[in-house]
Amino acid sequence: MASSQVWQRDALALSLIVVLTLLRSSVALSQPDLQIVDAERRIDLTSHIIKVFLTLKVKNTGTSSASQVLLAFPPYQVDNLALLKAAASVGKKKKKYPSLDVNPKFPDGPNGTKYFAIDLLKPLGSGESSTVEILYILTHLLEPFPAEISQSEHQLVYFRDSAVILSPYHINQQTTFLKLPSREVESYTIIEPTKLAGLELKYGPYEDRVPHSFSPIIVHFENDNHFAVVEELVREVEISHWGSVQVTEHYKLAHAGARHKGVFSRLEYQGRPSASGASSFQQLLARLPPKVHSVYFRDNIGNISSSHLRVDSRKSELEIEPRYPLFGGWKATFIIGYKLPLEDFLYESPDGRRYLNFTFGCPLIETSVDKLTIKVSLPEGSKDPSLVAPFPVKQHLETSYSYLDVVGRTVVVLQKENVVPDHNLPFQVYYKFNPIFMLAEPLMLVSTFFLLFAACIAYLHIDLSIRKDKTS
C-alpha cells in the first residue's frame, strides 16, 4: 500500500512538473512578436575547428517587452558545440561589445531542436531593435569523404548545415558565407541564389523565411589542414612555494581526418613532400608562458629528441615533432613538462588567501581537446581550496603524494569536454596556506641526517658486545 501511495505522490509531482513545463514553454513560445530583420552568418571552414559568426538584428514587433533572444541549433550541432558566446553591439560610431549571458533553454523545439537563450542587456521594448553578435565553435563536424585515403591523395570533407538559419523567429533577410580552405570544391548544394567566388561560397540573400525553416546543404571540398585532435589531455600543475610551478601535460594526440589507407612509403614522403601526405602533419607548436625553463618532451618509452624551444620576454614557443608523421587515424601519445617561476602565477589576495592564476585550455595551437583534465596540486598543508573559472567546469578534490609528502597534497581537479583554443582563459584557484609548512620537508631531512650521524657516533662509542674481548 505504501508503495502505491508513493507512486501516487510521484505521479502527482510528475503531472505538476509537466504542467509547469508546459506553462513555461507556452511562455517561451508565446513570443512570436520578435522578428529578425537582418541576419548574416559567416562560417569559417578553414580548419577542423569550425567558427561561426552570426549577426542578428532583432526587432520587437509585439506589444510586450522581450528580455531574451532564442538561438536554435539542430541536435547534431549541439553535441559538437564547443563554445557559444554572445555580445551586444552598442553605439553607433564607437562600437562596444559587452558580452551577454547565454543559457540553454528547455524544452526542445520540433525535431529535437535545442534552444539557447541570450539575456539582453535591457529588455527590448515594443518596436525597438537591437543587434546581437554571436560566435559559436563546432568541432568534429567535417566528415572526411572518402573516409580512407592513400598517401598521395588529398583529404576531402563534407560539411552539412542549412542554407537558412534555424531560428524560432521569422527572418526577414539573411545571408550565409562559407569560407573554404581551398579552391578545390568537389560539389555543393545549390539553393538559389548560391554563388561560389574564390574561397567564398555565398548562400542567399533569402527573404522572409518562416520560423524553424531548414534547407539542408552539403559542401564537399578539399581540406588538407591538420586535423590534430587531442583525445585526452591531462595537465598537472604542481605548486611549490619554494619558487616554481611544475606543469606536466599528458597528451593523447590523434589525426582525426580521413584514415590512412595502404602503404606508407618513406621514399615518397621524403622525396616528394608536396605530393605525398598532404593532410599529414609532423610538427606541432605549443605556446607556453614566458620564462619557462626545464622543458622536456618525452613519451612512455623515452625522450623524443626532436623539439625546439624559443623563449622571449612575452611568450615561449615550443616546437615539437612526434616520433613519426601523423597520417589519418594515426595516434601519438607524449608528455610535455616544464617549470615556471612562481611569482608570475601565484598571488596573494587582499583577504590573505593565495591564489594561482593559470591559463585553462591546451597550449598546442589549432587543436581541439575532447577531454581536458587539469589537476592543480596545492602545496602540502593548504586548506579550503576554491575555484573561480570563466565557464562552467566539472570539479572535484583528490589527494596526491609527491616527494616527501606525509599527509598528501590537496588536488583540485577540473574537467571539461570539447575544449577549443578560445577556452584559453585564466582561471584561479584560491587556498589558505601557512608558510610554516614550507619548512616541514627540510626539517625532516635535517633530522634524518642528524639521527643517522648520531647513530653512527653512538655505534662507534658504545661497546655492545656481551663478552669482553680477551685481547683487550
Added chain:
Amino acid sequence: MNGPKAQESNPSKPASKNPDLLLPTSNFSLKTLKLKTKQQELLIRVSILCLVYVLAFITRLFSVLRYESMIHEFDPYFNYRTTLFLTEKGFYEFWNWFDSESWYPLGRIIGGTLYPGLMVTAALIYWTLRFLRFMVHIREVCVLTAPFFASNTTLVAYFFGKEIWDSGAGLVAAALIAICPGYISRSVAGSYDNEGVAIFALLLTFYLFVRAVNTGSLAWALASAFGYFYMVSAWGGYVFIINLIPLYVLVLLITGRYSMRLYVAYNCMYVLGMLLAMQIRFVGFQHVQSGEHMAAMGVFFLIQVFYFLNWVKHLLSDAKLFEIFLRITVTGAVGLGAIALGVGSASGYISPWTGRFYSLLDPTYAKDHIPIIASVSEHQPTAWSSFMFDFHFLLFLFPAGLYFCFKRLSDATIFIVMYGLTSMYFAGVMVRLILVATPAVCLISAIATSATIKNLTSLLKSKSKVTLSGSSRGSASSKASSKALLDYSLPFQKNAAIALLVGAFYLLSRYVTHCTWVTSEAYSSPSIVLAARGAHGNRVIFDDYREAYFWLRQNTPPDSKVMSWWDYGYQITAMGNRTVIVDNNTWNNTHIATVGRAMASYEDEAYEIMQSLDVDYVLVVFGGVTGYSSDDINKFLWMVRIGGGVFPVIKEPDYLVNGEYRVDKGASPKLLNCLMYKLCYYRFGELRTEYGKPPGYDRARSVEIGNKDIKLEYLEEAFTTSNWIVRIYKVKPPNNRW
C-alpha cells in the same frame, strides 16, 4: 691459517703513529681535539671507501648524461618489462605469469623461466623508496640498479681484500674494481641486466665463504649460503660458484689443509645453499639432477669420508690397521660414487651437461653444434685486445699478484688464486665472461699493488727515520732498523724506491685515464639510440628504433603479431607492446629456425610460413642508408645457418657466391630474391644515399645493390623510419577466392 691476518694489521699502527709525533704540539686545545691514531686511520679508511663508493656510481652515469635515463640494449628491456609487471601486479601474479605476448603461438611461462633476483631487487628498492615518499619512477630505479650494485661491490671487494690480505689491499681492490672497464661494461646506468646484480652476489658469496673457512663460524657459512641463494636467484652464472667452491675444497683436501673450519663452512654452505636454491623455480631440482652440479655433491660426500676417516684415525692408534681401513674405505667410497653416477646418468635421472656448459669447456663446440649460441657476438672467444681494453695494466699486475699470493699461501689466498685462474680461463673462452674474471683480477692486482707500495714506502720511511731519529727515538721496530742496516749496503735503494713509486703511481693514473676513456667512449652507448658525428662535427641522433616501436604500439591493432629476427623480440614486446614470434630468450630453436627459414625463402614460400604463424607485420632492420652495420643483412647468414640447422631445405651455399657473401649484382639469385633481401631493399634502388654514387648504393656494405626492381606481392610497406633503419611490412590477407 688465521695468524697472518691478525698480525698483519699490527705493523700499520706504529707506522702511522709517526706523523702524530712529528706534528707541533704547542697548542693545547688543538691537541685535545686531535684524533687518536686509530681514529685517524678509521677516518681515512672510511672516507676513502665513501669516495670510492661514490666514484663507482658516478662513473657509470656517462650514458645518462650523454643520452638520457633509459634502458639499454636488448635483454634489459625484458627485465624492465617484467619489473614493471611485478610492481604493477604484485609478486604472486608475477610468479604465475604466462606471457602470451612472446613466442606466439607457444607463449612463455615467465615465472618459471627467469631468474627473478634482479626484478625483485629493483621492485624492493622501488617499494622502499615509495614508502619513504620518494616518488620515483620504476624506470629510474631500473636504470640506476646496476651502478648502485657496482658501488656495493666495491664495499665487498674491500672486505674481501681485507680478508685475504690486509685492509690496504682491500682499499686498493675497491678502488680498482670501481672503475675497471671489464665490470663497467655490464653495469653502466641503464644496463639493467642480471649481471649487474650478480657480480655483487658472486663476490659476496665468495667473500662470505672465505670468511667462513677462515673463522670456521657457522654464522658466516649461513650468510654465504644466503649469498649463494641470492646469486642463484639472479643469474645463471651461479654454476661457476657451485663448481669453483667444491674445486677449492678439493684442492684444500689434496694439499692437506683439511680442517674443521673447512668442514663446517662447506657443509653448511652446500646443504643450505642447495635447499635455498631449489626454491627458485627455474633452477628447481637441478642441484641433485644435473651433471653440472654433481661435482659439488661428490665433494660433499668426499668431505664426509674425510671426516669419518679422521675420526677413525683418532680412535685407532695402530697406523697399519688404519692404512688398511683407509684403503678399503676410499676404494669403497669411490666405487660407490662411480656406480651412483653411472646409474644416475644411465637411467636419465642425472641429466648430461648442457651445450652451453660444453661450449665453456670446449670453445669450438658451439660453432659446430649450436649456431644460436655462436651467433651472439658476446659469446665469441676473447681477443687479446679486449683483455687489454678491459683490464689495462691489471693484466700485468695479475701475475705479480699471483706471485705474492703464492709467497704467502693461506686458505684465503689459495681461494683467490683458484678463482683468478679459472675465471681467466673462462674469460678467454667467451668475451662476456671477462666480467666474472674482473673481481678476481682486481683483487689479485690489488694485492700486488698494495704489497709493492707498502714495501717501497716502508723502505723509504725506515731510511728517513734512521737519518732523523738516530739519536733519541729508538722506538722503531727491530724490523725497520734491520732494514735500515741493510740500506747502508745499497746506496741507490732510496732513489730506486722513489723511482718505482713514481712509476707505480704513473701506471695507476694511466689506468684511471684509460678506464674513464673506455667508459665514456665504448661502454656508455645505449645501442637503442645511435649517435654519429654530422658533417659539421655536430652530433646526429638516430632514434629510429624507438620511432618504429612506438609506431607499432600506437598504430597497429593491439593483438598484432610481429615477426622479426629474435634480437629485437624483447624490445618489440617492451616498447612496442605487441606480440612477437621469437625473442631473445632463445629457448625454442625450432621456432627461431622457422623464422630464419621464412626470412631466407622466396616471398611465396615465406608467405605460407607467415600465414601458418599468423603473422601480421614483419620488421626488419636495415642500415644501408645510414651505414649502420649491425643490421639484418649482415646477420642474414646466421638466419640461414640456424634455419638450415633444422630445415635442410635452406642451404648456406645457395646464398653465397664462391663462398663469399655479397649483395651486389654478383650475388646469388636466391639471395637477391629471398624475403629478407626484398624487405630490406624494397624501393631502395630509387634512393640516392650518397653524392656521386648511383642510386641504391648501400652505405653499410659500400656496394650498389644487385636487385633494384623489387616487387612485393604478399606484403606491403607499412612504415619505414626516418633514416630507414627499421622497416615494417604488413602481411596482406589472403586473396578472396571468388
